[in-house]
Amino acid sequence: MSLSGSTFAIALSQSSSSSWSFIFVSCVDNLMGKLRDFITTILACLHKTPIPDETPGRAAPPIVIRTEAPPITISTEEPTESVEPSEPESAPAPIASPKEASQASSKVSDLLAEIPVKGRARKTGYERSMFGSGWSDTDRNVCDTRNDILARDLDVHEFKPGTHNSVVLTRTLLDPYTGKAFEFLRGQGTSAAVQIDHIVALSDVWQKGVQQLSAQERIELANDPLNLLAVDGPTNASKGDGDTATWLPPNRGFWCEYVTRQIAVKHKCSLWMTKTEHPASIRVLTNDRT
Structure with a gap:
């Protein structure tokens, strides 16, 4: 079966439109992926967290920012090594001034x-x-x-x-x-x-x-x-x-x-x-x- 000239033109036009749409979507998807990677890298640098592995189909773990300082423990126990106080030096007998x-x-x-x-x-x-x-x-x-x-x-x-x-x-x-x-x-x-x-x-x-x-x-x-x-x-x-x-x-x-x-x-x-x-x-x- 032969297509008329107009029919072929329409088919070609539709085929070109689909190809361009596919290319456009692929570019956008690729761009979004790179943008996502860029944002992830920036956040990792800011919060000093390792960049997650790019595992297909696995969402990146959430970034947790700790705002609480770790508890400070103050020991009230006396040291095990005791220091003997030094014996006071005997004061010399006072000498009467003139x-x-x-x-x-x-x-x-x-x-x-x-x-x-x-x-x-x-x-x-x-x-x-x-x-x-x-x-x-x-x-x-x-x-x-x-x-x-x-x-x-x-x-x-x-x-x-x-x-x-x-x-x-x-x-x-x-x-x-x-x-x-x-x-x-x-x-x-x-x-x-x-x-x-x-x-x-x-x-x-x-x-x-x-x-x-x-x-x-x-x-x-x-x-x-x-x-x-x-x-x-x-x-x-x-x-x-x-x-x-x-x-x-x-x-x-x-x-x-x-x-x-x-x-x-x-x-x-x-x-x-x-x-x-x-x-x-x-x-x-x-x-x-x-």
Whole structure:
């Protein structure tokens, strides 16, 4: 069967139209595919997600953007390794500044200025028993005053068993009067090697105002730690009842403290000094003893 010219033209026209339509659709489909791939690549770069494999017929997985920060865990458990604290360094003993030393000297000078200057009274009626019968336990600590002072002033001690540390058997004395070390050993013939000195002798205070004190006040004075010091026995015996004007310890380095203690005791007990003792005390305090 033969086609007429018009019929062939129409058929050719329809065939060309279909071909162009197919080409157009293919181009559009290809373009959309590339556009889709381009968009996917851009989003993957922005969100740092891997580009999904192009598997035919499989949709790309959704892109998930995490907006929540991961939880932060804070451990409250202590570390297993403990660090031992270092021991604090012992602080050195404070050294008095020149100003502090001057203030201390001024206070002693003030006390000295308040002590009256009078003549020595008669020694008539003086007896050691006027100050009590021997050493007392005025602070009621089970120890008598002698053993209290031995325990205070001596080093490296040993107490008699069963006495609640109230009887000193052995100890080492760094004697302030001589500057030498002595061994104290309790016993007959050895105990007297270390004696307890009344810095202001009881005979001296008897002649300088103590007669006005009551019997109990005199006992307290005789047992007052401020007026007591453990010292070398023979050196103490050489002192007698001397005051600052007539006797000072051989150890010149102890003079200032010795005189300061005498001033403190006499001021505390409202005693007086003689006209030679008072200036002698001033000379010692000013390091100008002649």
